[in-house]
Amino acid sequence: MASGRSFKDIVLHPNTLTLFRVVTIPGIVILLLPQEPGKLFCFIAAVLFSLAAISDGLDGYYARSLGLVSNFGKFMDPLADKLLVMSTLTMLTWHQWIPGWIACVIVGRELAVTGLRGIAAEQGKVIAAEKLGKYKMGFQIGAIIPLLLHHKYYFTESFFLDFGQVGYWVLWIALVFTIWSGAEYFRNYSKVIRS
Structure with a gap:
């Protein structure tokens, strides 16, 4: 390539991985869309x-390890996660x-935290992501x-795994971490703004 960058460099560039996340959403x-998707x-x-979800972990890793942190990435990376x-x-x-209502709580928390981040940034303050936020994202995924x-996926005639039920119960754990991490974020926001 004329720029001297290989195909691998372009594909594994943090911004490419972030955009890949956005592109998967319409898919x-x-x-x-079907009433009963098979x-x-x-x-x-x-x-x-x-x-x-894998690309989310990779783009942060490559951005830090290769020194490719950019303003575009700082803005788009969390936005891509939330849109997804x-x-x-x-x-x-x-x-x-x-x-x-569970979806409303999760979406509401994401929008509220994004708004607080924006307000803090305007005042020159940075509120670091907490471990709770990472657990929240992990359980959501x-x-x-x-x-x-x-x-339901049958392995034998009598043994099956109901993925919908598994996901439903894990979602309750995700909901707990969503509320918990959101409350922690508001607490940290108050401390940062007061200081």
């Missing part, structure tokens, strides 16, 4: 979401695979993937 939404569509949607989770939760709610798979 997941389209796959879940196993194949659900499986592909879960794979897309999983790849997007919120759009997927919207589709899960539309199919009534999860209660709407851990819930959404089996929720997307949704169907």
Whole structure:
């Protein structure tokens, strides 16, 4: 290439990985548009979401280790995460695979924290992400993937795994961490602004 950058450098660039996450969103939404999406569509949607989640971990790693931190990345990385989770939760709610109020709590927390970050940034303050936020994201991903798979998968005639039920119970854990980390974020915001 004329720029001297290899295909691998471009594909593994943090901003490319962030944009990949955004591009997967319409794919997941389209796959879940049918009134009763079959196993194949659900499986592909879960794979897309999983790849997007993996790219979230990779873009931060490459940005830090290769010194490729940028203003675009700082803005788009958390936005891409929130768009991915919120759009997927919207589709899960539309199919009534999860209660709407849980999706509202999760989405509301994400929007509130994003707003507080913006206010703090305008005042020249930075509120660091807490470990609770990472656990929250981990459990959200851990819930959404089996929720997307949704169907029962039979291994023998009598032994099966109901992915929808697995995801539903993990979602309750994600909800606890969502509320907990949100409250912790508000507390840290108050301390930073007062200081």
